[in-house]
Amino acid sequence: MIEVAAAIIENDQGQILIARRKKGKSQEGMWEFPGGKLEPGESPETCLIRELQEEMGIEIIPYEWFGNNEHDYGTVQIKLIAYMAKYSQGEIKLTDHDEYRWAGRSELSEYDWAPADIPFVERLLSLRHPIPRESLGS
Numbered sequence: 077m078i079e080v081a082a083a084i085i086e087n088d089q090g091q092i093l094i095a096r097r098k099k100g101k102s103q104e105g106m107w108e109f110p111g112g113k114l115e116p117g118e119s120p121e122t123c124l125i126r127e128l129q130e131e132m133g134i135e136i137i138p139y140e141w142f143g144n145n146e147h148d149y150g151t152v153q154i155k156l157i158a159y160m161a162k163y164s165q166g167e168i169k170l171t172d173h174d175e176y177r178w179a180g181r182s183e184l185s186e187y188d189w190a191p192a193d194i195p196f197v198e199r200l201l202s203l204r205h206p207i208p209r210e211s212l213g214s
């Protein structure tokens with residue numbers, strides 16, 4: 077089982093950074109939350125700070141664990157560990173991706189996601205609208 081950290085990065089407008097894996101990579105052409113494999117002894121937060129600097133040239137601040145999802149790709153099994161993060165600074169320069177978007181939560185359903193990401197995407201979509209107070213029953 078490979079441990080992979082993924083960052084759900086929000087900007088000041090509440091949009092989320094998503095990226096398409098470029099040709100030649102596993103899951104090529106599919107959209108993901110940027111990140112990568114944990115190095116030995118590394119925490120997911122430290123991994124994400126490093127990966128986003130390496131892969132996109134930006135600085136982020138991971139602030140909250142979002143969820144884990146184990147997925148079997150047949151040849152590899154991955155444990156995807158997602159964290160919410162805040163975009164801090166830097167101009168995006170792509171190395172492992174061929175496209176990126178700042179997407180509104182409701183737009184996330186329009187993309188062809190890496191299968192391991194689907195549960196995260198569904199949760200982000202369902203958290204789109206806050207539940208009205210009166211329907212919470214108190």
Ligand SMILES: Nc1nc2c([nH]c(=O)n2[C@H]2C[C@H](O)[C@@H](COP(=O)(O)OP(=O)(O)OP(=O)(O)O)O2)c(=O)[nH]1
Nearest residue numbers: 080082102103108109110111112113154190192193
């Ligand atoms: N970063 C990332 N990887 C994901 C996501 N969903 C998903 O299935 N993966 C898979 C693709 C890869 O098989 C595996 C490892 O991710 P990766 O290719 O980004 O790892 P890495 O940055 O360390 O790069 P490399 O050494 O494999 O080139 O995780 C996701 O949302 N983010």
Ligand SMILES: [Mg+2]
Nearest residue numbers: 111112131172
């Ligand atoms: Mg990566």
